[in-house]
Amino acid sequence: MDSLIQLFYDEANEMVEGMEQVLLALESGEPDPETVNALFRYAHSFKGNSAAMGFTHLSRFTHGLESAMEVLRKEQRPLTPELANLLLQAVDLIRVLLERTRTEGDVGDPACDTLLQQIQAALSGSSVSAPPTEASEAPSASPTPTAQQVDACTTPTTTADIPRYRVLYQPAPTLNAEHDPLQLLTELQEYGQILEARFREQIPPVAQLKPDACYGSWEILYETAFEPAIVRALLELSAEGAEVQIEPIATIAATVPANAKTEPTEPVAAAPVSTTTTPETPSATAVASVSPAATVKSSESQSIRVSTEKIDALMNLVSEIVIAQSMLTNAQSGNTDERLRAAITQMERHVRELHERVMAIRLLPVSYLFNRFPRMVRDTATKLGKKVNLEMEGEETELDRTLLEALSDPLTHLIRNAIDHGIEPPDERVRQGKPEVGTIKLSAYQSEGRIYIEISDDGKGIDTERVRQKAIQLGWIGENDYPPDETLYEFIFQPGFSTAQQVSDLSGRGVGMDVVKRNVESLGGSISVYSKRGEGTRFVLRVPLTLAIMDGLGLVVANEHYIVPLTAVVEAFQYDSLQHTALFDQYEMVNVRGEFIPLLRLRQFVGLPDGERNGLIVVLEQEGQRLALQIDSIAGQQQVVLKSLEENFVRVPGFAGATILGDGRVALILDVSDLIRRTYSANERLAAVA
């Protein structure tokens, strides 16, 4: 039962999010019948699922919403801003109620009836009083019309895009007061439409009949927007021993490869096989038979929900296997047994594939994160009296689930900042010859083995002079200092920095951007800012694909091993003093085919005594900047499991984490971005002095 409840919450959250997305799409675009249908289906499914779980208040509330949406759908009404606001508030209220059911069970809220009343009033065109903003703040309304009163029509209309199923239902063998198959089938009609039911029975004469035995079963053609699992749960959980088979009536083309032979796509025969009417009784609807040729094997098994804990446990196990495999490879390095070497090589391949496949399970499209922003942008812009259009690109880019969750807060803050500080009020934009509606672009893409997320706006850009004045005021620079723009941009990421003239509840408290930067860096990522006065600002976040396992290159300095991400390595070559240039014996550069690249001696960086001055140079590149790293030797390429230094020790500048090598030793993993930044900053300071 616990897994069923978890399934309910998972689906409920998806449906609520879906409702919100559809409402926002409806609000910003032309009324589209299919979009309204989608909205109706979400509400209808949510209602049924809630009822199946016994959450009657939630079910009743969404029932009322469904009715309102039915009016929108049937009468093709436009979604007015007032109605959109109310429906979005209803979505928020569902979220609140949903969360409360976790701890309080089947709970309601007076705000539900009030909100339904307001929605009904908005639909009928009468005035609407100010709606409550949160469930807890809602007035204790006197008994108001219930959802049933608001309801106009609750029977779902059969539409071509509602999935159909062939349901084989064998009730539990024993009948009793709680187990009545007819009652269950009646409840099934709450969640969909029984298009045809074939009753099969082997009922004996009275002498052999056992009154508590069940002799019947059903084959049902059923249309529902619900998940089959909910239908199954309804029928199976009512009494022990029931057997239910659910097969989707789907087109073959949808489930087999494109080059496979396909069956006709129309799944249902047009001719009715049985229609029965009696003159005085309600007319029976025409029924259709299931075409066995058009049915396909159940798609229920094509995907399953697995708890993230289980996936994380699997990932940890794979990480340990990677380490063990590395140890095995290390242990057999001197072995000449060809069979053993071949077996280990094969195992390496399999472990790598295992790792990649488990990693793929953890990857989620960034749309999971991006989809929450349209609502936030809408609400924030409305609150600030601004007009903002959010454009999103690359939502299909996949990212590790842990990273996605960790990026939520930084992105939220950056987008709020863009609306609050970046986008100008509509009249100001018009005065400047800009479109009245500002644009914020949110895009994601993969490059150089990393994920890039960009947030850009076409607002006023960063006022570098104001940043400079603020830095002077904070004592960070002198009055006559004029640092380059890049340095000034860095100030906005410092704790306590804010140029906002008014502190709002959205931004301007100076406690945000430093947290943004720290959060991104704690993920092994980095953040850059580009801005042009009057034209806009662009933040670029770079994060690794995953936090778990990576391909690394082993570097050796004074017999100590270090790891550098393989994606950052450009080339390696023997150090040649002729390539070397130094300024004040500190500002060291290496000439690589005419390109002067700053040199960092790793031995010096980690505080080891001077030793080998020659050795090897490994050229590293990140974000378009290069660094020549001098080391003693290369230990080889290997997969490494990242262990956080911050969690297990403290954050160490220049290092992204640690790993366990095949021989059991610990190696530090270099943070290439940080090393490059530190080297370039030091060199710039030296150049400035020079």
Next chain:
Amino acid sequence: MHTTLKTTAKKHKLTLSGEIGYPESLELWETIQHIAQDPKDTTVDWSNLSRLHFSGVQMLFALRRSLEEHHHRLQFSEPNPALYQQLHTFGVWDALIES
């Protein structure tokens, strides 16, 4: 009473009314056994029956089979529309009445 039986020399008339859930169907079961032991043409008046537990439905099927074994008929009056709709939608009507 949800179940009443009137018997004449040639016929039984079984009247069902209200809601017959599982407990009430046991009362119906006694009556049906009585009819089966004294088989005659039987009419079921269920015009005022709004709900019948599946157990009761099976009893009517069984009664029809028992009566047919003795060449008697089981006939039904016009049902309550709600009950008809339910039995028809779930395919039971056809099996009980039409087949």
